[in-house]
Amino acid sequence: MLTHLRIKNFKAWQDTGDMRLAPLTVVFGTNSSGKSSLGHLLLALKQTVQSTDRKRALHLGDENTLVDLGTFDDCLFGHAPDRALEFTLRWRLPEPMVVRNAAGRDEAYEGNAMELRAAIGRDKVGQPQTNEFGYRLMQDARERLKIVHARKDNAGSLTSQPLKLVHAVGRKWPVEPPERFYRFTDRTLLRYQNADFLAEFALETERLLSQFFYLGPLRNYPRRQYGWAGDTPPDVGKLGEQTIAAILSAARDDRRLNRGPRKPLKRFDEFIAGWLKALGVIDNFEIKPVADGRKEYEVLVRTHPGTAQVKLTDVGFGVSQVLPALVQAFYAPPGSVVWMEQPEIHLHPLAQANLADAFISAVQAGEDGQPRETQLIIESHSEHFLTRLQRRVAEEVIRPEDVAIYYVKRKGPAAELEPLPVDMFGEITNWPPNFFGDEMGDIAARVRAAADLRKRQGRRAA
Numbered sequence: 001m002l003t004h005l006r007i008k009n010f011k012a013w014q015d016t017g018d019m020r021l022a023p024l025t026v027v028f029g030t031n032s033s034g035k036s037s038l039g040h041l042l043l044a045l046k047q048t049v050q051s052t053d054r055k056r057a058l059h060l061g062d063e064n065t066l067v068d069l070g071t072f073d074d075c076l077f078g079h080a081p082d083r084a085l086e087f088t089l090r091w092r093l094p095e096p097m098v099v100r101n102a103a104g105r106d107e108a109y110e111g112n113a114m115e116l117r118a119a120i121g122r123d124k125v126g127q128p129q130t131n132e133f134g135y136r137l138m139q140d141a142r143e144r145l146k147i148v149h150a151r152k153d154n155a156g157s158l159t160s161q162p163l164k165l166v167h168a169v170g171r172k173w174p175v176e177p178p179e180r181f182y183r184f185t186d187r188t189l190l191r192y193q194n195a196d197f198l199a200e201f202a203l204e205t206e207r208l209l210s211q212f213f214y215l216g217p218l219r220n221y222p223r224r225q226y227g228w229a230g231d232t233p234p235d236v237g238k239l240g241e242q243t244i245a246a247i248l249s250a251a252r253d254d255r256r257l258n259r260g261p262r263k264p265l266k267r268f269d270e271f272i273a274g275w276l277k278a279l280g281v282i283d284n285f286e287i288k289p290v291a292d293g294r295k296e297y298e299v300l301v302r303t304h305p306g307t308a309q310v311k312l313t314d315v316g317f318g319v320s321q322v323l324p325a326l327v328q329a330f331y332a333p334p335g336s337v338v339w340m341e342q343p344e345i346h347l348h349p350l351a352q353a354n355l356a357d358a359f360i361s362a363v364q365a366g367e368d369g370q371p372r373e374t375q376l377i378i379e380s381h382s383e384h385f386l387t388r389l390q391r392r393v394a395e396e397v398i399r400p401e402d403v404a405i406y407y408v409k410r411k412g413p414a415a416e417l418e419p420l421p422v423d424m425f426g427e428i429t430n431w432p433p434n435f436f437g438d439e440m441g442d443i444a445a446r447v448r449a450a451a452d453l454r455k456r457q458g459r460r461a462a
Contacts, residue, residue, distance in 0.1 A: 001375045004090035009077040011037035012415040022404035023363040025377045029408030034415030039339040043067040046209040058128040090115040103166040103194040109145040111137035118181040130178040151177040165192045217341035222312040222320035225296045240324025260364040279354045318346035329362035334372045344382040356388035383436040394426035
């Protein structure tokens with residue numbers, strides 16, 4: 001699970017400051033304030049890891065990738081080519097890592113968390129170039145081991161503290177400059193007797209980013225039929241295009257989930273149908289093949305008790321838009337980080353509030369007798385979602401430390417991130433002005449307008 005994020009000189013962000021990430025993190029803000037850029041950088045890191053080009057420092061994207069960020073200059077704050085894009089990721093490891101000195105020394109360094117820090121600049125032709133990256137192996141907040149790989153002109157340097165790297169016999173060649181933002185080259189690893197653990201650090205980064213999933217703000221329109229040939233998609237897709245395939249594959253594999261500790265297990269498709277009903281958007285949900293032996297399926301919905309089933313295309317648009325969000329929250333592999341933009345879009349206020357309960361359940365749910373430990377990072381504009389979340393904190397359904405809330409605003413050309421801490425009573429003490437509009441101002445203006453109208457009507461009557 002990601003625990004901290006910091007970004008400098010990326011898009012609207014000159015510096016986010018240290019951003020604490022909780023199991024359920026919610027980001028609010030005005031339009032074009034910079035909220036989405038936070039997730040877009042993580043998408044760029046993910047698609048870099050997935051790229052077959054080992055020398056590419058950062059894959060900014062194209063028409064076939066998760067996100068297309070344009071040129072490197074487009075990504076830099078203020079489009080200033082002399083700036084370096086910097087970021088820091090810290091995450092909790094699924095299992096403690098122990099690094100032992102393979103050079104015959106009795107040293108061992110154990111940690112339950114890892115931090116990656118990188119600085120990416122611009123090369124002579126305007127492409128991203130890794131200036132420096134480094135890792136810290138940490139035990140909680142205490143540093144146990146630190147590695148820094150930096151570029152110096154056309155050469156490189158590699159330092160390790162407190163473990164000292166020892167040259168292999170006959171391999172005292174110069175250190176290469178870093179290439180990818182997180183990975184040590186094979187030649188660098190061969191240079192030392194005791195550098196094998198550096199490959200483990202890179203593998204941990206790849207594991208983290210391979211389990212990062214994204215759902216965009218607009219999902220695909222519903223269809224009358226969906227094809228499924230038995231594949232198992234890794235996620236629902238950034239447009240929700242694999243949602244039905246995900247449900248069918250999970251049902252075939254007999255995946256069973258519960259809503260939290262000591263709650264009953266249900267088959268995945270029944271589990272999702274139960275949440276759709278709990279949101280108040282339908283009464284019944286079912287996926288059926290159009291005929292025996294066919295690969296085409298139809299999604300049938302009953303909107304109210306006693307009504308006939310109809311196809312997904314024939315009900316309100318909100319059902320098809322929230323379905324991918326629900327499926328993604330529970331379908332992602334255990335330990336995943338899921339970033340969603342506006343999952344509440346096209347939902348009425350009560351359903352938006354109920355969606356908060358679904359997402360609380362998603363970070364508390366279990367599968368196969370074990371906690372799923374899914375992390376959700378939600379971009380939202382919904383006051384109703386936030387109000388329900390505050391209520392559940394006060395009711396002790398979710399702990400305050402398992403929630404992180406932020407408000408993004410613009411301060412001149414730069415975006416600014418304001419934490420909104422929630423206390424044990426569900427209260428936010430530093431509520432930003434006009435967070436969800438000027439409600440009291442609107443009420444006062446309406447009362448004044450109504451009073452003026454009554455006066456004018458009274459004068460006409462006289």
